[in-house]
Amino acid sequence: MAHYIARRFLIMIVLFFGISILSFVIIQLPPGDYVSTYIQQLETAGVKIDSQAIERLKLRYGLDQPMHIQYVKWMRNILLHGEFGRSFQYDEPVRTIIAERLPITVGLSLVAMLFVWVVALPIAIYSALHKYSVFDYVWTFIGFIGMALPGFIFAVVLMYLVYNLTGHAVTGMFSYAYVGEPWSWGKVLDLLSNIWLPVVVTGTAGTAGLIRLVRGMLLDELGKQYVTTARAKGLSERTLLWKYPIRMAFNPVVSNIGLLLPALVGGSMIVAIVLNIRDIGSALLGAVLAEDMYLAGSIILVLGSLTLIGTFISDLALAWLDPRIRYA
Amino acid sequence: MIQALKNLFVPNRSPELDFRASQFRLVWRKFRRHRLAKIGMVGLFVMYILATFAEFFVPVDPRQRHREYVYAPPSRIHVVDAEGRWHWPYIHGRTRTLNRETFRYEFPENVGVRYPIHVLVKRTPYHLLGLVPLNRTLFGTAEGAPPLFLMGADRMGRDLFSRIIYGGRISLYIGFAGVGLSFFLGCLLGGISGYLRGRTDEVIQRFIDLLLCLPTLPLWMALSAAVPRDWGVTQTYFAITLILAVVGWAGLARVVRGKFLALGQEEFVLAARAAGCSDARIIFRHLFPSMASYLIVSVTIAIPGMILGETGMSFLGLGMQSPAISWGVLLQDAQDLVNLAHHPWLLWPCFFVIAIVLMFNFVGDGLRDAADPYARV
Numbered sequence A: 001m002a003h004y005i006a007r008r009f010l011i012m013i014v015l016f017f018g019i020s021i022l023s024f025v026i027i028q029l030p031p032g033d034y035v036s037t038y039i040q041q042l043e044t045a046g047v048k049i050d051s052q053a054i055e056r057l058k059l060r061y062g063l064d065q066p067m068h069i070q071y072v073k074w075m076r077n078i079l080l081h082g083e084f085g086r087s088f089q090y091d092e093p094v095r096t097i098i099a100e101r102l103p104i105t106v107g108l109s110l111v112a113m114l115f116v117w118v119v120a121l122p123i124a125i126y127s128a129l130h131k132y133s134v135f136d137y138v139w140t141f142i143g144f145i146g147m148a149l150p151g152f153i154f155a156v157v158l159m160y161l162v163y164n165l166t167g168h169a170v171t172g173m174f175s176y177a178y179v180g181e182p183w184s185w186g187k188v189l190d191l192l193s194n195i196w197l198p199v200v201v202t203g204t205a206g207t208a209g210l211i212r213l214v215r216g217m218l219l220d221e222l223g224k225q226y227v228t229t230a231r232a233k234g235l236s237e238r239t240l241l242w243k244y245p246i247r248m249a250f251n252p253v254v255s256n257i258g259l260l261l262p263a264l265v266g267g268s269m270i271v272a273i274v275l276n277i278r279d280i281g282s283a284l285l286g287a288v289l290a291e292d293m294y295l296a297g298s299i300i301l302v303l304g305s306l307t308l309i310g311t312f313i314s315d316l317a318l319a320w321l322d323p324r325i326r327y328a
Numbered sequence B: 001m002i003q004a005l006k007n008l009f010v011p012n013r014s015p016e017l018d019f020r021a022s023q024f025r026l027v028w029r030k031f032r033r034h035r036l037a038k039i040g041m042v043g044l045f046v047m048y049i050l051a052t053f054a055e056f057f058v059p060v061d062p063r064q065r066h067r068e069y070v071y072a073p074p075s076r077i078h079v080v081d082a083e084g085r086w087h088w089p090y091i092h093g094r095t096r097t098l099n100r101e102t103f104r105y106e107f108p109e110n111v112g113v114r115y116p117i118h119v120l121v122k123r124t125p126y127h128l129l130g131l132v133p134l135n136r137t138l139f140g141t142a143e144g145a146p147p148l149f150l151m152g153a154d155r156m157g158r159d160l161f162s163r164i165i166y167g168g169r170i171s172l173y174i175g176f177a178g179v180g181l182s183f184f185l186g187c188l189l190g191g192i193s194g195y196l197r198g199r200t201d202e203v204i205q206r207f208i209d210l211l212l213c214l215p216t217l218p219l220w221m222a223l224s225a226a227v228p229r230d231w232g233v234t235q236t237y238f239a240i241t242l243i244l245a246v247v248g249w250a251g252l253a254r255v256v257r258g259k260f261l262a263l264g265q266e267e268f269v270l271a272a273r274a275a276g277c278s279d280a281r282i283i284f285r286h287l288f289p290s291m292a293s294y295l296i297v298s299v300t301i302a303i304p305g306m307i308l309g310e311t312g313m314s315f316l317g318l319g320m321q322s323p324a325i326s327w328g329v330l331l332q333d334a335q336d337l338v339n340l341a342h343h344p345w346l347l348w349p350c351f352f353v354i355a356i357v358l359m360f361n362f363v364g365d366g367l368r369d370a371a372d373p374y375a376r377v
Helices: A002-028 A034-044 A051-061 A067-081 A094-129 A134-148 A151-166 A185-222 A225-232 A237-243 A245-255 A257-274 A280-289 A293-321 B002-009 B015-019 B023-032 B035-052 B160-196 B198-213 B216-224 B233-263 B267-274 B279-315 B327-334 B337-342 B344-371
Strands: B078-080 B086-094 B097-099 B104-106 B109-128 B132-141
Touching: A002 A067, A002 A293, A002 B198, A034 A051, A094 A134, A094 A185, A094 A245, A094 A257, A094 A280, A094 A293, A134 A185, A134 B344, A151 A185, A151 A257, A151 B279, A151 B327, A151 B337, A151 B344, A185 A245, A185 A257, A225 A237, A237 A245, A245 A257, A245 A293, A257 A280, A257 A293, A257 B198, A257 B216, A280 A293, A280 B216, A293 B198, A293 B216, B023 B035, B023 B279, B023 B344, B035 B160, B035 B344, B160 B198, B160 B233, B160 B279, B160 B327, B160 B344, B198 B233, B216 B233, B216 B279, B233 B279, B267 B279, B279 B327, B279 B344, B327 B337, B327 B344, B337 B344
Parallel strands: none
Antiparallel strands: B078 B086, B086 B109, B097 B104, B109 B132
């Protein structure tokens, strides 16, 4: 068990450094370095900047040094001081922007994950127990459509349908009247009336995939001999199901988190952009369009690290759930 | 020879012939029994033909702006006139008029004149695919008559249907291009990883882990920052293909590696090695052919993801830019809810994207079932 956790942890650290290098490469991608872009930005705004200030900036970002030193400097600032650099688009530290936007993306993704489980598991279990019933066919069909439906198109279509049928424009997190208001019951209800759409859209593809996965797994398990044995010794059908095959079918649910999580995070971002939610996705889009690369690279770094942590937690959960992994 | 030809054309269902049929024929036979996959195959074929020979199939020049038809709803095609007489399908001209109560433009039909929709209608001479000189297109109204807007017009009065067909050229083929490139990368790195094993394998595996654990969309977005905005259509196209492939090869590499590891222990590979085959011969003569069906399935499943990648990026304004026509570029117009509510036909590109992805999924599913030698269909 300790060996397994240690190995997983080590892999996580290695991957973290991989992600940090990738993010650094992304920062360096566009032609020109940060300071020259910044100076250009200031000059177009009509601000004169003296050469001393330029030198100071270059020194601060270590631009006169070779790449690997710059990378080490950037990483040290992040790990020791939590400094990601500065966004010239907002003229604020990147940290502030991420701290403001990230909770929305994380919250949306987690709620979407909850949605996926709450919807997919009962449907999958019922479908597997009533194989080839009307219910099973209907959900297989819906699942197929759901897998094919790209999130942003689904969001656009659903937004249009809701607006057309009810006249309610689902954009942003809150309706116009509640933006900037203190929290109240009305605001919570308003949040709920707006947040369901991004959650449903983000979660649909994952739900469809999970239904397919769990249904298939459960069907395999139901045909195995231990089920017959349990039935033969007189266990009631309900106890039997919950005690053996369903527990087995939960394995892929947990091991699937590592794939589901990045998909949800990526999916929620594009949906949030369509729906005008000010999450980290719209910040990334703005950063990429303005070539505000410290912001863009840091967002990739933070998102990647979060999915790594999520995957690590799912690995731990899998070890807790499955003794074969614990004692291997 | 004659027997071989006969086998090819006469469907043969006797089981003892299974031993003689090639792997391709076995797969094809099973695939044909998969109804959805067959429908998907036909649908894809039609869409690719339409997009490839777009010049011939579109009723209106996709770049021509009709100022008097800005945001015109789809043309109504009539076959019966007001007196109840039957005619060859025709449309009426429309006049853009401002409704003084709603302050929105409306397009009432001028019922007087009928403009028939001709088949093989004359056009100004053009070159199909830039090669074949032609002066007719499949259908449309005559030159000088009001244009036929099958799916309405956009904000510049351009025909949406024609633009969608043209857009397929970029959107449909970027899937192939991206998959082709990531197929190459995947086979190369997956093959190296699975054949050499050991430390090389470990390093490449961690690299694949890295790409798989990152959310794809943000990565696409961030990488697209490297594409200069002033690049031309072709350059941007290749840059986006490259981005899609660089992010997308990891899944395929994992499949190839898994197959290499599994097949590397099989007797026929050991026999080949004992017989003194070179590594290259073992890989290309023995290993790749035996995993060909799996590779084809993985590639088919990967194509819609690439198409969605282009569409999504262009939709966000990070991929193809106008004046290039791609489905993502067309969907940019559908971003604004109010605009959409007034001009719902702007959603038509969505329909095409979803249909294409669904059909690829059907075909992929059919191929997967057909390629599995243990599945009895």
